[in-house]
Amino acid sequence: MNFQERLADVCRRMQEEKLxxxxxxxxxxxxxxxxxxxxxxxxxxxxxxxxxxxxxxxTCTLIVTPRWxxxxxxxxxxxxxxxxxxxxxxxLLGLFxxxxxxxxxxxxxxxxxxxxxxxxxxxxxxxxxxxxxxxxIVSDAARTKTGEEIAFARxxxxxxxxxxxxxxxxxxxGMTEDALAVELRDYMKTxxxxxxxxxxxxxxxxxxxxxxxxxxxEQGDIILAEITPSYRGQLTQICRTVVLGAPPDEFSRKxxxxxxxxxxxxxxxxPGVAMxxxxxxxxxxxxxxxxxxxxxxxxxxxxxHGLGFASARPGxxxxxxxxxxxxxxxxxxxxxxxxxxxxYLLCGExxxxxxxxxxxxxxxxxxxxxxxx
Amino acid sequence: MLTPHxxxxxxxxxxxxxxxxxxxxxxxxxALWAHAPQAxxxxxxxxxxxxxxxxxxxxxxxxxxxxxxxxxxxxxxxMFVGDSANMLGAARPLTWIENVASMKEAAAAxxxxxxxxxxxxxxxxxxxxxLRRSITEALGNNSVVDATxxxxxxxxxxSRCELDxxxxxxxxxxxxxxxxxxxxxxGGGITDVVLAGERAAGAAGAQDVRTLxxxxxxxxxxxxxxxxxxxxDPLLAYLAVRCFNYWAExxxxxxxxPEPTPLNQKAWDAMALVVPSIKAGVATQxxxxxxxxxxxxxxxxxxxxxxxxxPMGLGLDEPPYTDVGATFEEGEVYSLRVGAIDGxxxxxxxxxxxxxxxxxxxxxxxxx
Numbered sequence: 001m002n003f004q005e006r007l008a009d010v011c012r013r014m015q016e017e018k019l020x021x022x023x024x025x026x027x028x029x030x031x032x033x034x035x036x037x038x039x040x041x042x043x044x045x046x047x048x049x050x051x052x053x054x055x056x057x058x059t060c061t062l063i064v065t066p067r068w069x070x071x072x073x074x075x076x077x078x079x080x081x082x083x084x085x086x087x088x089x090x091x092l093l094g095l096f097x098x099x100x101x102x103x104x105x106x107x108x109x110x111x112x113x114x115x116x117x118x119x120x121x122x123x124x125x126x127x128x129x130x131x132x133x134x135x136x137i138v139s140d141a142a143r144t145k146t147g148e149e150i151a152f153a154r155x156x157x158x159x160x161x162x163x164x165x166x167x168x169x170x171x172x173x174g175m176t177e178d179a180l181a182v183e184l185r186d187y188m189k190t191x192x193x194x195x196x197x198x199x200x201x202x203x204x205x206x207x208x209x210x211x212x213x214x215x216x217x218e219q220g221d222i223i224l225a226e227i228t229p230s231y232r233g234q235l236t237q238i239c240r241t242v243v244l245g246a247p248p249d250e251f252s253r254k255x256x257x258x259x260x261x262x263x264x265x266x267x268x269x270x271p272g273v274a275m276x277x278x279x280x281x282x283x284x285x286x287x288x289x290x291x292x293x294x295x296x297x298x299x300x301x302x303x304x305h306g307l308g309f310a311s312a313r314p315g316x317x318x319x320x321x322x323x324x325x326x327x328x329x330x331x332x333x334x335x336x337x338x339x340x341x342x343x344y345l346l347c348g349e350x351x352x353x354x355x356x357x358x359x360x361x362x363x364x365x366x367x368x369x370x371x372x373x
Numbered sequence: 374m375l376t377p378h379x380x381x382x383x384x385x386x387x388x389x390x391x392x393x394x395x396x397x398x399x400x401x402x403x404a405l406w407a408h409a410p411q412a413x414x415x416x417x418x419x420x421x422x423x424x425x426x427x428x429x430x431x432x433x434x435x436x437x438x439x440x441x442x443x444x445x446x447x448x449x450x451x452m453f454v455g456d457s458a459n460m461l462g463a464a465r466p467l468t469w470i471e472n473v474a475s476m477k478e479a480a481a482a483x484x485x486x487x488x489x490x491x492x493x494x495x496x497x498x499x500x501x502x503x504l505r506r507s508i509t510e511a512l513g514n515n516s517v518v519d520a521t522x523x524x525x526x527x528x529x530x531x532s533r534c535e536l537d538x539x540x541x542x543x544x545x546x547x548x549x550x551x552x553x554x555x556x557x558x559x560g561g562g563i564t565d566v567v568l569a570g571e572r573a574a575g576a577a578g579a580q581d582v583r584t585l586x587x588x589x590x591x592x593x594x595x596x597x598x599x600x601x602x603x604x605x606d607p608l609l610a611y612l613a614v615r616c617f618n619y620w621a622e623x624x625x626x627x628x629x630x631p632e633p634t635p636l637n638q639k640a641w642d643a644m645a646l647v648v649p650s651i652k653a654g655v656a657t658q659x660x661x662x663x664x665x666x667x668x669x670x671x672x673x674x675x676x677x678x679x680x681x682x683x684p685m686g687l688g689l690d691e692p693p694y695t696d697v698g699a700t701f702e703e704g705e706v707y708s709l710r711v712g713a714i715d716g717x718x719x720x721x722x723x724x725x726x727x728x729x730x731x732x733x734x735x736x737x738x739x740x741x
Contacts, residue, residue, distance in 0.1 A: 029378050029422040047596060048375045048690075066375045068675045072595050086679060117423070118505045119498025178385040182575045185383050190568055192599050197380045199437075201463065208459030211436040213466045214387040230380070232599060298458065309380075 025112035037111035039310040049088040109134025142311035144328035156236035157361040171371040177212035193229030205343035239348030242369035261285035269358035275321035304332040376583035415493035425688035433468040453479035483511035493520040530704030542621035547740015549574040562602040585611035591720030624722040643667035653703035674712025
């Protein structure tokens with residue numbers, strides 16, 4: 001599938017729902033778990049708040065902030081009419097004034113409203129009463145990745161693995177978590193990562209992976225890293241655990257158990273299988289070793305997730321996700337397990353569903369890393 | 374200035390009590406109560422994108438998920454962050470507030486403290502609708518006053534601590550500019566130059582660095598998307614650096630050419646002409662008009678046309694981006710931008726940061 005085919009799919013779904021216009025909204029605060037319907041229908045990742053008006057015949061108007069970014073948007077979205085503004089809401093609502101036929105308001109769908117800041121959402125909702133939520137139309141069409149997004153994901157995976165190698169090279173006692181995270185982000189940017197959801201923390205017994213702080217690394221620390229570069233707007237992630245110094249034998253054995261659980265999850269992921277079964281396959285390995293209570297909240301919420309920025313489908317690798325896997329779905333499988341003997345352990349790979357199973361996008365799967373020796 | 378919002382804020386953000394003592398925050402909270410004598414409590418919201426008000430009262434800049442502060446006139450202030458108790462450890466170093474709990478507990482905790490007296494809500498427009506609804510309800514609906522504009526007014530006059538933080542950020546832009554200049558002279562492409570600046574600022578301890586650059590002689594600015602090996606000389610960039618939560622910015626021009634272009638000279642001449650006339654109470658539009666006259670026959674640059682001056686502080690891109698207010702205010706920090714574009718396609722933006730006093734301005738030392 002390419003971008004045009006996905007767009008045609010969105011338009012077809014609009015026609016089925018008897019929508020003549022879809023208004024896609026995003027506030028410009030790009031977040032790994034926040035779907036961006038504007039990016040889905042235009043391919044554009046904005047600097048500021050943005051709206052796309054997609055008509056069911058495929059014509060599109062893109063309203064971008066700041067005003068001075070309109071020329072870049074027009075170059076990237078030649079299929080759209082681009083309007084630049086410094087204040088999105090008045091510019092958007094201005095298109096619905098004057099001779100806009102109010103009796104057709106129920107033919108308008110809006111996507112992205114639920115995650116907008118209320119300062120944007122409230123005036124839009126007040127000015128356009130009677131419109132319908134259309135998030136599902138966009139997310140259903142974007143449940144699988146386009147060929148271009150898959151190519152970008154592969155490149156992002158390559159960058160992530162290089163970032164991991166860099167981590168093992170430079171992590172050392174005395175360095176702060178913040179300094180290590182900044183260095184890794186900057187290094188991956190030189191490789192092409194325009195953004196990075198890089199969670200990195202360390203300690204002798206971690207309870208979770210968290211954003212970095214000013215804590216200084218110490219010999220014997222366990223470093224947790226969710227390395228998540230974005231290449232041309234497509235995120236890919238790897239989850240890794242690195243010991244600063246020599247890992248104790250038991251630690252290595254427990255890490256191997258978590259890797260085994262991940263591999264069971266990867267083996268279970270294939271077309272026709274519900275996402276919940278992938279989670280169940282991971283849990284089964286850990287439950288068999290007596291860690292059943294650690295397979296549920298508060299210790300673990302999910303075993304993976306979709307990869308945006310455009311679409312976060314197919315969603316979480318969790319027992320309650322009934323999504324049936326299809327070829328070209330892209331997501332993370334990461335057991336990321338807390339064990340009482342070791343603390344939290346990170347291990348995870350990005351996978352692409354193919355006709356026969358799950359293709360792991362990394363060159364080398366998780367193994368316990370060692371640094372500072 | 375708007376720049377692309379990173380999905381996760383990465384950089385040193387721990388509360389530094391020497392830089393920003395607890396007394397500074399106490400003074401700010403006292404001032405909030407002084408402006409709202411009926412209010413017993415205030416809820417302040419911040420997200421990783423919009424958090425200037427939250428950082429102002431708590432020092433906390435949310436790196437990941439949103440956060441809420443519950444400030445109380447008497448009793449213990451509380452902070453609510455993230456969606457999981459497991460994430461609290463990373464939030465604690467960011468703030469002086471000791472009672473940090475999960476966001477899941479926020480609504481119940483706020484509702485439990487209802488006194489029937491009025492409560493303030495700050496940053497409400499940044500909240501998602503559902504959260505705003507639940508917090509407003511927890512505060513007691515009818516007694517809630519949106520105090521965001523009041524807080525913005527309070528934030529305008531900078532303290533000595535704030536000026537020192539901005540000075541540190543301004544000096545770090547100098548470190549970055551030096552590295553960028555060296556990269557250009559060494560024959561680096563655009564990405565080499567821009568990333569040299571970002572890395573230098575990071576190595577110098579910057580909390581955050583944002584850049585934009587031009588591929589077309591300064592006519593348009595764009596963010597990094599993929600590495601660009603192309604060499605551009607002169608290269609116009611936008612550089613913003615954050616230290617101790619406070620931002621500084623500049624529009625550096627890098628070139629190996631020995632002489633400034635007429636457009637370049639014109640822009641700096643205009644800057645030199647108008648800056649001496651700025652002091653507290655001077656109308657901002659008057660300065661805008663003087664800049665427009667001074668750069669004639671060139672046109673105003675699209676980037677600076679509606680934003681020739683911007684208050685600087687805890688937010689780099691807080692709205693309204695293009696509404697500076699009617700007059701320059703004593704104690705406030707601004708970035709003044711002079712942008713010019715000629716018909717042949719040449720473009721230039723220069724800028725300077727200063728804080729305003731009753732009788733003039735004091736420019737920040739922007740280092741190298």
